Amino acid sequence: MIAQTPPMGWNSWDCYGAAVTEENVRRNAAYMAEHMKDCGWEYIVVDIQWSSATAVNHQYQPFSALDMDAWGRLIPAVNRFPSAAGGKGFRPLADYIHSLGLKFGIHIMRGMPREAAHRHLPIEGSSYGCHEAADPNSICAWNPDMYGLKCEEPAAKAYYESIFRLYAEWGVDYVKCDDIAREYPHCRKEIEVISQARLDCGRDIVLSLSPGPAPLEQAEHLKKWSNLWRITDDFWDSWPLLLNMFERLEKWCVHAGPGHWPDADMLPLGALRQCDSPEEWTHFTRDEQRTMMTLWCIARSPLMMGGEMTKNDDWTLKLLTNRDVLAMETESWCAHPLWTTEEESVWLAPRKDGAGFYLAFFNLTGQSRTVRVSEKELEHCPATVKDLWNGAETAFDGSVFAEIPAHGAAVYLCK
């Protein structure tokens, strides 16, 4: 089973937008291999617009030329990904990443380039033309490049098979498919065709669906056909967005499990928005960063670091590599909030092995606050309580409580 536990990795969007380069990617991969791999960090994902020679920031350019092969399949722009020269595509970059012991992922949009349909290009490995697969009325609301496909048509199936064949040849391990997760009901069939082409391509490829919010009432469809799916629109380093995630993760928490993970989006930490301004740093306070890491881990959300990692300071690296906290992603299950009021939230997650349970405290207010859970509320009397961010271990005497700073968090292993 792929994605037996929540995927962990790095994604280029938060720091490089539509303009990421091969050099950016290689640098971050090398950093991850050296500093984070042994804590479970694994995927390196190149986000949107890698086939555009002219992208320079987070903006999309209407009617711009995209690099594609003779079958209407997008290929990396060589000016940005030099190793792709000579038709080699992402293969050399994937090889490099694999050589580091990591895995390689790419972003795609559902559908095909509009130009491929207008030019009536042939579909690789089939007798169809691209114009037979494309739906001229299926476009993306925020990106001007693609047409969605007529997924009832064999031509559409042929096209999606042709691209996953290419991705398998390249050595892709992870595909983030965009313009699809919140597009129910009209993209329901398109999700199935894409997912099946992926399963049939001969290589294990994790399938991630974006953007959110994916509809909660489609949870079983998402669990069946994908490995992770976004539960919000794009997440950035702002407290209201982080606060909002408590409600979303509460609704989705019962659907987290092996092979299928509700995704709270990238971690906007460290050096962000480098394509726009190299001095940019996350706007989150340190307490907010701990809140985010604690919440993502106890809720078992996938973890995708969004910052330029080679600029990580020591504090940030430690935040990302606390093994006790990260253990919740692999060792806990059945997480859910005990309560979430306007002032605080308390989450609980048993360990799968029965050896105690995790308890997370969140202060949602702008002032310091004492959060407390009593034995009655826990239905339990554990022997000891270990604070996972600072390592302190104490005996239990009737309740767990702590003074939590504004927007901050604490998390404990009780056993």
Next chain:
Amino acid sequence: MIAQTPPMGWNSWDCYGAAVTEENVRRNAAYMAEHMKDCGWEYIVVDIQWSSATAVNHQYQPFSALDMDAWGRLIPAVNRFPSAAGGKGFRPLADYIHSLGLKFGIHIMRGMPREAAHRHLPIEGSSYGCHEAADPNSICAWNPDMYGLKCEEPAAKAYYESIFRLYAEWGVDYVKCDDIAREYPHCRKEIEVISQARLDCGRDIVLSLSPGPAPLEQAEHLKKWSNLWRITDDFWDSWPLLLNMFERLEKWCVHAGPGHWPDADMLPLGALRQCDSPEEWTHFTRDEQRTMMTLWCIARSPLMMGGEMTKNDDWTLKLLTNRDVLAMETESWCAHPLWTTEEESVWLAPRKDGAGFYLAFFNLTGQSRTVRVSEKELEHCPATVKDLWNGAETAFDGSVFAEIPAHGAAVYLCK
């Protein structure tokens, strides 16, 4: 003022769909000039897809090639409109129609051909490119050809001016602009830019907006910027659609006036759907046809004959040329229903000159039915009552009443 009274004419859609030819148009124009012109019939309108060389019926073809000039302006397909050869466009056909004493109209879609934007064609008479005017996310829900324009941009204004300049050169008197009338609010600005380009082109051109239903709450915007606008989706020869028109015309009737007319759509009479089946004839009964003509005339809807007129039988031609009935279009005003129940509808419209009023009876049931209006309900005691379909004139003695056949109508001039 153009369209001082409701436009009357012929439109190619109901009989020839997307496949109308020059020969079809000339034949019907000649027929109108000979048989109907002296009753007020005037416009000959070529409907959708005249730039497509491959259209053969009512269907649209995605990613098909459309004929266009070097500035991304659609031009007639020469295989279907031979007189357009040599870059003469619709000018020779317009000249012929004008020579008959009639006026010439064409259909357009809002926006520009998608190919014009993808190819970055220049906009005639400006320094802009088509890709600067087109909005890659503004498409039509039912036709695959065009992109709508970014109407806040000067490039969009330049494009619309360039096409109306061409239409004025061709001698166009009437433009039916499609994919726009029900597209409020996002097409509000596009209507204004198109309408202004029309007003500035140096030729009087009637502007008709399709498809419906246009939103009632936009009535004043429609009255200001167009001459007629559709109040329903496409109307065809089916009783439920005709029955439905009573409610729609009731809501819109207060907005009919000089220069601005709510449009109940084409008259599907006589020989229809010729491109699919040359034996096709309207499915309406004769009583239903009288109901339609009576309702359209008393409500002062524009009249656009939809059938192949050279196949008209004598009864159909008489239906279309009853001068007493057609007089309601020009001599009445202030039409409205006295009542519309599930069983019947009664409409009243005074003559503008004060010389009496029109009274129309409609039987909405499937059985014969007596409809009656009393002196009290009329607030009037006219001297005489003339039946306009059969010419009979009688003295008034306290009420007007008639036995009306199923789905049938009667109409009277009371004075």
Next chain:
Amino acid sequence: MIAQTPPMGWNSWDCYGAAVTEENVRRNAAYMAEHMKDCGWEYIVVDIQWSSATAVNHQYQPFSALDMDAWGRLIPAVNRFPSAAGGKGFRPLADYIHSLGLKFGIHIMRGMPREAAHRHLPIEGSSYGCHEAADPNSICAWNPDMYGLKCEEPAAKAYYESIFRLYAEWGVDYVKCDDIAREYPHCRKEIEVISQARLDCGRDIVLSLSPGPAPLEQAEHLKKWSNLWRITDDFWDSWPLLLNMFERLEKWCVHAGPGHWPDADMLPLGALRQCDSPEEWTHFTRDEQRTMMTLWCIARSPLMMGGEMTKNDDWTLKLLTNRDVLAMETESWCAHPLWTTEEESVWLAPRKDGAGFYLAFFNLTGQSRTVRVSEKELEHCPATVKDLWNGAETAFDGSVFAEIPAHGAAVYLCK
């Protein structure tokens, strides 16, 4: 036919709220007979809470005692209506009003007093009890006194017949039934039962339904079962409410006709809110008052003066008795707006006798403004134009226009 033209009269609510007394009513009736009757003013209507001994202003009192007879029928509170003593009800007051040549109206709520049901009182003229007619779940959202009836039950029919029998005995000519006109669909049947009890009571009684907004899609039901119905919630002397009436009357204008009139509510003119403050005077400017009178008259709304008439100043009395303006209520038909923009509205109504038409101009802005209608827009070239507020008559020379003050109006007879 009752209400052949729109009813005109006086109603006690705007000046006396729930606390009106017999003395108030007699004084206003005498005034109307002397000063206004010959212009068509006719009805004197006692509004809500006349059975409550304790009402003192516009407020309703929960669980207060209401005077009722042994059959659960409300009767006038004798402390407020002394002539009702000895069980004579409204008969003596009605006799007085009839002696003045006027007609008498009362307000009722749909349903019966809650106490009548809880006490299981018998229903007059039947073998039923009140508790068999009342629906314990049918209450009014804004008044605490009544239960609506189970109108499918014979007991409900019996109760409504019993009250209309009483009203016929009293000599009531007009009933304003409240808590019903906007209560579709659940009050649809109750309207029918009340209306039928009225028709069967042996006396012509006009039926008026309140409060609004009645739903437009129920227009034919309202026309069939009532004589007038409110098209808004309570109207008061505030410009935004008056401005809003243009849109409402536009939607309803096609439904005005003999026996059935959309009702724009009382005229809050002159001395208002006397029960709260004897110095109160309408907040409308004189121009706004003319706008209201002009609009109500051309749209043929019923006219119900709301102020204490004996305090009328000369200007107000003239406003209410301009015969040329009031003539629109009886001599015009088919009124509708030519247009209504954010700045102005122009309405037109032909005379029924064909002798010209009325044209009303309204300035909806806060500044003086020229309003103009051209011959083309009129579809007419009248010979003369008479200003009905100032009596000036001029020759027509291509357009009608006038400088209209802020929020003001002008109205013309063109012929």
Next chain:
Amino acid sequence: MIAQTPPMGWNSWDCYGAAVTEENVRRNAAYMAEHMKDCGWEYIVVDIQWSSATAVNHQYQPFSALDMDAWGRLIPAVNRFPSAAGGKGFRPLADYIHSLGLKFGIHIMRGMPREAAHRHLPIEGSSYGCHEAADPNSICAWNPDMYGLKCEEPAAKAYYESIFRLYAEWGVDYVKCDDIAREYPHCRKEIEVISQARLDCGRDIVLSLSPGPAPLEQAEHLKKWSNLWRITDDFWDSWPLLLNMFERLEKWCVHAGPGHWPDADMLPLGALRQCDSPEEWTHFTRDEQRTMMTLWCIARSPLMMGGEMTKNDDWTLKLLTNRDVLAMETESWCAHPLWTTEEESVWLAPRKDGAGFYLAFFNLTGQSRTVRVSEKELEHCPATVKDLWNGAETAFDGSVFAEIPAHGAAVYLCK
């Protein structure tokens, strides 16, 4: 803490409707004490209309007399509850039930009897009158007896305190408050006032809110102010209602915890609807009954037996007293579905003590079906698997699977 685990008991509604008698109650209490108490069954609850002398079945009677004391507080109808004679209320019945080692509950409607307000009765222990507390516009949509209270008023607080004072005197342990749980937002404050009066009355009283569906977005308010609340409208013995409960319990499962329990409603088992027909028996098949018990127990819903227990057959009694299954109510936590498709549902709940986890299989189809969960999906490899309905214990070898009959269930303890 009251309701530390989900309350378990018997409620009179499903078998006796509005007509339950003291004799019915005593008989069932004695049965429970003898046969079920040692498995955790504890509450005996008298449902609606115990103050009505005339109730005979499940129907409500408008404008019927309800027994009340001089302060407008409802008291038991003595013809139905003889021990209440002499003003002793429910005290003798409560004493009897307590003598059996059980607890006593009653049903109330929010608000006060309408008659109490109309009669202006005084509120016990205060200087207010009932008419000052009642809101004449706050009624129940399905029961005709009561007015809700104006909860911002001190009089309302005084009334609710007066009734809970009475209940404490009677020895009530459990109050099921009706017409309130789905009445957000307007009953939000009324819930708080009722709950606070309960907390202040000097006796531990469990508060249950009905009817459902309570709104999910009010979960934290419900958890704070009540001990259990209904998540559906009335539940009866029909498969579509049972099927529907899977989705509802999935949404609510994260909110079940000590002191606050989402309530899936009574168990319609055994002899039902006895007031209408003494031969009536549950319409559920035995497999459906097991499905219900399994689902309620793993989701930790309260359990309230609805049938006449003295008519239980042996199979039904065993269903209700399987200690291994009932243990889920007290020993598990964090229950949630692994998946719920159209065909099947699988739920998982760890034991609080870490000694394994429960796994429930449900077949939602009308045919027999194999349900299977693999080691990968479990994230676990338990040693043994015990079937809790039949007691069989087997070694785990890679998956848990079973052939489940139509609409049936199985449940396992894995450790």
